[in-house]
Amino acid sequence: MNNKTLASIACILSLFITATLVHADDTVSNVQNSSYHDDDEDEDGLAVCATSNLKGKARGWCESYCGDHQCGTLGGTVPSDSKATVPGKVCSLLLAKLKAYLGQSADYPCNTVKQTITLSPSLSFPNTQFGVSSAPQTVILTNVSSTLFSVIPSSITITGTQASAFSQTNNCSSLAPGASCSINVVFTPQVPSPLPPAGTIVSSLATLSVSNGQSILASVSLDGKATAEPQVSVSPASIDMTVTSDNGSGSVFSQITISNSANATSNLLISSIQITGSVFSKDSNCDSAVIPPGGSCIFNVNFAPTGQSVVVQTYTGSITINDNSPTTPETVSLTGASHCVLCLLR
Secondary structure, eight states: OOHHHHHHHHHHHHTTOOGGGSOTTOEEEEEEEEEEEETTTTEEEEEEEEEEEETTEEEEEEEESSSOOOOOOOOSOOOTTSOOOOTTOSOOOOTTOGGGGGTOOOOOOOOSOOOOEEEEOOEEOOOOOTTOOOOOEEEEEEEOSSSOEEOOGGGEEEESTTGGGEEEEEOOSEEOTTOEEEEEEEEOOOOOSSOOOTTOEEEEEEEEEEEOSSSEEEEEEEEEEEEOOOOEEEEOSEEEEEEEESSSBOOEEEEEEEEEOTTOSSOEEEEEEEEESTTEEEOSTTTTOEEOTTOEEEEEEEEOOBOOSSSEEEEEEEEEEEESSTTOOEEEEEEEEEEESGGGGO
16 A cells, blocks of 8 residues: 555545544544645645644654644643654644654654744945944844744854954844834944955945754845945144244254054055145155054155244145045144344344
8 A cells, every 4th residue: 555545545434533543552633634825835635633642751742634734732641752842843743653653653743833023124335434333223023923932042143254344232032913012233343354445335235144043034134334445634734933033034844644543444545635825844754654543654844944024924825735644634833933032232
């Protein structure tokens, strides 16, 4: 007799289950039949569940007679001969092997109810500075099945090549049918290596998933962006120099430092340094400089008045630094004063 014939006999007998199908010292009660359609196998079937007292041990059992079906929920006690329950599943009852009495030895998982959840929405984070955490965004997990869904720490995962850029916290535990919980996700973009050119938009992609311990039930995409850029600072912001001589002529200098922050995610490229004021000049030390994160460049500014007929002569000028930072150009104000000692005697 082949398996197909046995399955047909089982389907017929399952409609009329009595204690005669089990050993004489066993009892069967609370027999319930329910038809179902297995979406995975595209197969109609009949599930039979009952409470039995097999060899003196009370247990619940369930047989699927016209096809097997993934376990969802069944009340009763998990028997000792059952497979171990899987985290996230409510039951996994293989139970009393009623088919064995019909010449078959296969065990079948039970119940016609599948656990179903939803996750929404997918998240897209706005441009965030590298190394800085964004404000949290929320994904809602909803149990849309008719059975309890247990959420354990390993149920919620973030995967993908940029998964480390995302983190999550949640208030999820056991969700009754129709209940929801919140999963808060934070985006902290990681500094890329090697450093990309300034202005490059670096995307981080990952997937937030919820599983039942065996398979993923729902997932949403996570998308965060950060722009590679230098972080320039110039000091001092202003310079004041003084020359004192017989006729007010002379020369003094001061220094300006251009720095790229250690937190920068791109090299600072100096394209030009311009100076105004006829008595001011600079050296070319930082012209066209490439300053890496954490680096700096120093150049000199000279004040050289050529003489005058008044006791005190004042001068103004400025330094303009053009670069590839978001704050370009940076400026430094210049002031100078020359004092003519002999002019007091005229």
